[in-house]
Amino acid sequence: QSVLTQPPSVSAAPGQKVTISCSGSSSNIGNNYVSWYQHLPGTAPKLLIYENNERPSGIPDRFSGSKSGTSATLGITGLQTGDEADYYCGTWDSGLSVGVFGGGTKLTVL
Amino acid sequence: EVQLVQSGAEVKKPGESLKISCKASGYSFSTYWIVWVRQMPGKGLEWMGIIYPGDSDTKYSPSFQGHVTISADKSINTAYLQWSSLEASDTAMYYCAAERLQGGFDIWGQGTLVSVS
Numbered sequence: 001q002s003v004l005t006q007p008p009s010v011s012a013a014p015g016q017k018v019t020i021s022c023s024g025s026s027s028n029i030g031n032n033y034v035s036w037y038q039h040l041p042g043t044a045p046k047l048l049i050y051e052n053n054e055r056p057s058g059i060p061d062r063f064s065g066s067k068s069g070t071s072a073t074l075g076i077t078g079l080q081t082g083d084e085a086d087y088y089c090g091t092w093d094s095g096l097s098v099g100v101f102g103g104g105t106k107l108t109v110l
Numbered sequence: 111e112v113q114l115v116q117s118g119a120e121v122k123k124p125g126e127s128l129k130i131s132c133k134a135s136g137y138s139f140s141t142y143w144i145v146w147v148r149q150m151p152g153k154g155l156e157w158m159g160i161i162y163p164g165d166s167d168t169k170y171s172p173s174f175q176g177h178v179t180i181s182a183d184k185s186i187n188t189a190y191l192q193w194s195s196l197e198a199s200d201t202a203m204y205y206c207a208a209e210r211l212q213g214g215f216d217i218w219g220q221g222t223l224v225s226v227s
Binding site: 103 | 147155169172211213216218220221
């Protein structure tokens, strides 16, 4: 059981917007940067967001990140069937002195 | 090209030892943390441990401390994950990744599938 809590699944129609939450505590999200990853089956995870809300080069602005207190959120607009994947949040836990990932959220684009 | 290339799939028996590798190219290997991540069949990503190749400073998740060893050889831009005695529960895909962005692992290896039975 991860110290970061994500919903197991979310779904939305093509073209719509979806948000994925990631809930933690003051020892992790509350005092450290959050990153988000997209993981398609059979491929390596891809970094979507770092430093809570920054996008690496090449990541479209359909993907956005935010953080408030001990929770973070990934937003995806203009959903495409190619966005169907597992999404993970990640951060450092200062209390445990380890990195942590959320349990992952499976996105279905209906 | 900036990339991490991992060693190939392994099939081992319980009790055997194993060392898998992650070779970096196209960036300054010594100056960015490398993390190892496990994904067991049908499960999520698990942070195993991290190493700074420049001085081999290493941190382990308590879940993996004592069961695996993470190392790096900066002379050949390669990080390693090793087991002295594999268990069936070590069957998983293992990824390495580099943290070149603050808090973000932006380069990932292709993964190494380890099967133990």
